[in-house]
Amino acid sequence: MRRSVSRITSHVSKSWHHHLPLQLATMIVLIASFVVVSGVITMSYNLNRVLTLWGESMQVSVYFNENSTEQNISYVKKFLDENQKVEKPKYVTKEAALSVFKEQMASYAPDLLSDKDLVKFIPSSFQFGLKKHINPEEQLETMQTLAASLKVMGGVEDVSYGQEWVKSYSTLTRVLSWGGEFFIVIIAISAAFVMANSIHSSIAQRRGEIEVLELVGATANYIRIPFVCEGALMGGVASSLALALSYGVFSSLKNYLHNQIAFLQLSSQIQFIGMDILLAVIIFGVIAGALSSWICVRHINDGWAAIQSKK
Amino acid sequence: MIHFSHVYKTYSGSVHALKNVDLNIDKGEFVFITGPSGAGKTTLFKMLSAYDRPSSGSVNVAGFDLGRISAEEVSIFRRRIGVIFQDFKLLKDQTIFENVALPLLVRGDRPNQVSRRVADILEHVGLSNKANQRPEFISGGEQQRTAIARALIHQPGVLIADEPTGNLDPNLSEEIMDLLERVCAQGTTVFVATHDLEMVKRRKKRTIKINNGIIVGDSK
Incomplete structure (x- = not known):
């Protein structure tokens, strides 16, 4: 075991010592490939976080009509309390709604606020959001199902959840989710090809x-094991250096974005990829490096390399 | 020890490098194979050392059927023979010591055994003082002696050499041939492909003549 480790260490060190320009060129190509991969993953990761945040802020309102009774309200409350997808349903009385309305409209329509009949036109309602475990892609369908169930209940006038906005949001999250995954897979495959090609050379x-x-x-x-270990080491080192480089670029960009999109209050949501993804990228680098080397060296080392080189 | 039976070797474009070669070489024999350039000496050398396969016929060396040998068996076979190339085939990034030690390292010998054996063989070929140098810093003759030391270190039953003196001056050539004769005297079968007819005449050994891929003479 000690002899094998020593042989592999010696192979790698000699390889770098005697083929420095080639090894450096290979390493640069590998790092560039991983920077692209980690960049795409970081973008996708943050986009997903922002979309999740927007999804959490979506609310459903169940408005009651003039003829609704205490029994109607209790029935709706029980339905919402028992539903596993509903997060903290809150009953808003006519008076509370009017108070909020007055607060919001005070500066725009002072005359309207003095109208004592106004309370008649403002309905009582239940307001709730969806539980966090519901994916952005599932939110539209969940809201539609809940709305359909609530609309047919006694005393319910209308159910509103910003239908158009939720539809657009849902379409956007689906497209970005599928597109992001597809793009990451394409980039990862391309990076693996670039790695294989550069290790092959x-x-x-x-x-x-x-x-x-x-x-x-x-x-x-x-013959193969030292080359495979060298490939794994190069893949691991290249992916780690690429992640460090990406983190540096990300930190600079984050400061820039913080100033540029401060009004959206999203800067706290923008983060570098988590430890689990970091580890996954490094493991991918190690495996891709080892696999590329093994495939390349196996192609040459078939027992008859001397014949093939003369052909 | 070495047995060729109806061996043909054809390369693409219908180039017949060997045609119906029959040959028997006994254990401990010293054999020269001579012929002009392109006669088939190197092809015969490749067949003998399992660096190529015959197109048809059988080649049997040290009990291995080289026409049917698998990739796994090739490495076992090559540990039983020693091969010397005209272009030496030394690893440029390794020292003379490391180059010579390779056959022992690949079969997993212990480091202290390897060191002892390499020191002995380097002394035998007169390269003890060059052990830590790399091939590019020693002369052609010294490189060939390194290649011979590597071919002999694992005490092979058969030593096969392709133009071992092709890149050397006459004095060094004689020195190398003396070394090969000493190896043969210790019981190793030695097979040398060469086009140096003067040297062959002086050595008075069995000589096989080949021309256009056909054996045209075998003088014992």
């Missing part, structure tokens, strides 16, 4: 070394 230039090892009777594992 690096290994192809060392074909002579593989040939000599075959000629002195080295087994496939003896």
Whole structure:
């Protein structure tokens, strides 16, 4: 075991010492690929956070008509309390609604506020949001189902949840979610191809070394394992450096965005990708590096490398 | 030890490099194979050392059927033979010591055994003082002696050399041939492909002549 580790360490250090320009070029290409991957993941991650925040602020209002009774209101309350998807339903009396209305309209229509009959036109209502565990993509369907159930209940005049806005929001989240996943997969596959290609060039230039090892009777594992470890190490180091670089760029951009979109109050929502995704990117780098190296070296090291190089 | 039976080797474009070659070489023999450039010496060398496969016929070396040998068996076979190339095939980024040690390292010998054996063989070929140098910093003759040391370190039953003196001056060539004869005297079968007819005449060993891929003479 110690001899194997020492052989691999020696292989990697010699490889860097004797093929420095090639190894540096490979590393730069790998880092660039991972910067693109982590950039796309960061964008997608933050977009999802912002959309989730917007989704949490969506509210449903159930308005009661003039003829609604205490029994009607209790029935609706029980329905909402028992529903697993409903978050904190709140009953707003006519008086409370009027008070809020007056507060909001005081500066716009002072005459209107002195109208004593105004309270007749303002209905009592239930207001609620949806539980956080409901995905942005499911929110529209959940709201539509709840609204349909509530509308047919006694004493209910109307159910409002900003239908048009919720529809647009739902479409946007679906498109961004599918598009983001598709884009991440495409970028990851492209990065894997770029890695494979660059590692392939690096290994192809060392074909002579593989040939000599075959000629002195080295087994496939003896030849391949150091190259695979080297590929894994390069993938791991490149992905880690790329993440560090992305974090630097992200921090600078975040400060810039903080000033530019302060009015949207979103800067607290914009974050760098979480630890779980960071680890996943590094593991992807290690596996992709090892796999690319294994495929490339296996292509050359088939026991007959010396013949093929002459063809 | 070495047995060729009706061996043909055809490359793409219907180039027949070997045609119906039959050959038997016994254990401990020293054999030269001679012929002009393009006669088939190198192809025969490749068949013998499992660096290429025959198109038809059978090649049997040290008990291995090289026409049917698998990739896994090839590495086992190559540990039983020693091969010397005209272009040395040394690893440029490794020292002379490391190059010579390769056959022992790939079979997993212990480091102290490897060190001892490499020191012995380097002394035998007169390269003890060059052990820590890299190939690019030693002469052509020293590089060839390094390649010979690498081919002999694991004490192979068969030593196969393709133009081992092709890049060397006459004095160094004689020195290398003396070394190969000493190896043969210790029981190793030695097979040398060369076009240096003067040297072949001086050595008075079994000589196989090949021309256009056909064996045209075998003088014992």
